[in-house]
Amino acid sequence: MRLAVLSRNRNLHSIRRLLQEAGRLGVQLDTINPVECQIVVDGGSSRLMVGAQKLPDYDAVLPRIGASITGYGLAVVKHFEALGTRTVNNAEAIAQSRDKFRALQLLNEAGVRVPLTILTRSARSLKTIPKNSGGMPVILKLLKGTQGVGVMLLHTQASFQSVVETLWEFGEDVFVQEFLKESAGRDYRAFVVGDRVVAGMLRTAAEGEFRSNIHRGGEGTLVKLPVSYRRAAIRAARVLGLEVAGVDLMEGKNGPVVIEVNSSPGFEGIERATGLNIAGQIIAHMMKLARRRRPRARR
Numbered sequence: 001m002r003l004a005v006l007s008r009n010r011n012l013h014s015i016r017r018l019l020q021e022a023g024r025l026g027v028q029l030d031t032i033n034p035v036e037c038q039i040v041v042d043g044g045s046s047r048l049m050v051g052a053q054k055l056p057d058y059d060a061v062l063p064r065i066g067a068s069i070t071g072y073g074l075a076v077v078k079h080f081e082a083l084g085t086r087t088v089n090n091a092e093a094i095a096q097s098r099d100k101f102r103a104l105q106l107l108n109e110a111g112v113r114v115p116l117t118i119l120t121r122s123a124r125s126l127k128t129i130p131k132n133s134g135g136m137p138v139i140l141k142l143l144k145g146t147q148g149v150g151v152m153l154l155h156t157q158a159s160f161q162s163v164v165e166t167l168w169e170f171g172e173d174v175f176v177q178e179f180l181k182e183s184a185g186r187d188y189r190a191f192v193v194g195d196r197v198v199a200g201m202l203r204t205a206a207e208g209e210f211r212s213n214i215h216r217g218g219e220g221t222l223v224k225l226p227v228s229y230r231r232a233a234i235r236a237a238r239v240l241g242l243e244v245a246g247v248d249l250m251e252g253k254n255g256p257v258v259i260e261v262n263s264s265p266g267f268e269g270i271e272r273a274t275g276l277n278i279a280g281q282i283i284a285h286m287m288k289l290a291r292r293r294r295p296r297a298r299r
Contacts, residue, residue, distance in 0.1 A: 002056065003286050004030040006076065007064040013268040014064065017279035025283055030058075034076040035069060048079055059290035060086040062244070062282065063094060064264045067144060070098055086289050089263050093241035097263040100143055101175050103240060110239040112232060113257050115139075115250075119175040121168070126161045134178040140164065143173045153179070180250050180257065187259060190225055190233035190247045191270055191278060194288075197233055198281045200225035201270045222274040232256045243289070244282055246270075 003022065007015050010031040022029035038049040048055040061080050065073035077091040097103050104114050118129055130138050140163060142150030154160040167174050191199040202223045225233075233247035236258045246265025249256045267278040 001059050001287060001290055002028045002030070003060050003062070003283070003290065004032050004058045005062045005064055006032050006034045006073065008033050008035060008066060008069070012266075014266050014279070017267070017271070018062070018283060021277070021279040021283045024280070025287070027283065027287060029283070032061075034063075034065060034073045037076045039075060039079050046079065046082065048076070048083070057083075058085050060088055060286045062088050062286060063091075065094060066264075067098065070095075070144075088286055088289060089242045089244060093243075094263045096240050097242060097245070097261050098144060100141060100260065103261055107236055107239055107258055107261075110235070112236050112239060113252065113255065115180060115252070115257055115259065116178040117175055118177075119173070121173065123165070126164060127157070129176050130157060130160055133176050136160075137179045139177040139179055140174055141177065142167070143175065180252055186250075188223065188225060188229060188249045188256075189265075189270060190229060190249060191265065191267065192233055192237040192242070192245045192247055193278075193281045193285050194243060195234060195238075197225060197230045199270050199274045199276045199278060200229070201273050226256075229256045232258055236261050243285065 005015060005018055009015065010019070015031060019029055019031070032050065032055070036050050037055070040047050040049055058080075061077075063073065063077045065077070074091045074095055077087055077094065080087055081090060096106060101117070101119050104117055107114050116133055118133055120129060130136050136157070137153055137155045138160060140152040140154055140160070144150070152163060154163060164174060186202065186204045189201045189203055190197045191201075200223050202221050204221070229249055232249060232255075233245075236247050237243075237245040240261055240263075242261065242263055244263075244265070246262040246267075248259045248262070250259055251257070270276070271278050
């Protein structure tokens with residue numbers, strides 16, 4: 001069995017752990033830089049090249065596409081799929097999760113509880129949005145961002161209007177979310193692999209910080225997520241079509257609220273906090289999918 005992971009940096013903790021676990025399980029795992037891939041079509045056949053070498057057939061590929069190369073990375077993932085390779089996650093699922101507001105729309109349509117969220121481009125609406133989203137303070141987010149980057153907590157109407165207008169000037173679309181006072185400074189990360197939550201972590205923000213991301217100095221601790229949280233996380237990943245996902249949840253007035261779903265979640269923090277072997281779970285899932293992959297498309 002031959003597997004591959006798409007990543008620009010094989011020295012990242014997550015990639016090193018995946019390679020370690022693949023070796024332990026006796027599986028070959030290649031690392032491929034998606035930016036180095038050449039997508040070749042000639043009217044009769046197609047292939048993927050790195051330099052002068054045609055990539056071999058893989059039984060399954062795990063995309064770990066960074067936000068900065070989403071467009072090109074997805075083109076590479078789609079070509080793997082066109083060649084009949086099993087991708088975990090697929091291109092459509094990654095694209096849906098990367099657009100944060102589109103992801104919330106899909107979750108909302110499927111009946112998954114999400115925060116009250118408003119997307120607008122109307123300058124006239126700026127005075128009424130904070131009131132319509134539950135009053136100050138409000139959360140302001142860029143449509144695309146990772147590890148807490150592009151997430152702001154605004155306390156006054158003046159600061160809200162100033163920040164939004166500035167971001168619009170730079171061509172950035174933003175959306176506003178209600179501030180969930182019940183969970184201020186903490187959230188839960190559920191790590192989903194396949195159809196189950198393999199790890200749960202409570203993340204608590206560092207002093208003076210409202211974002212609980214581990215990359216922002218947050219602290220993670222092992223928790224056993226309540227059934228309602230596990231069900232919400234699995235449902236959210238399934239709605240977006242993700243087989244490996246990090247689902248962020250917060251406590252709302254009426255139960256768990258899904259804040260965000262990440263298609264390429266890092267797991268250094270959650271492995272350290274929980275002591276669980278997340279990398280091994282991912283490799284085992286890839287192996288299971290590879291064994292029952294669909295027939296390859298004609299080259």
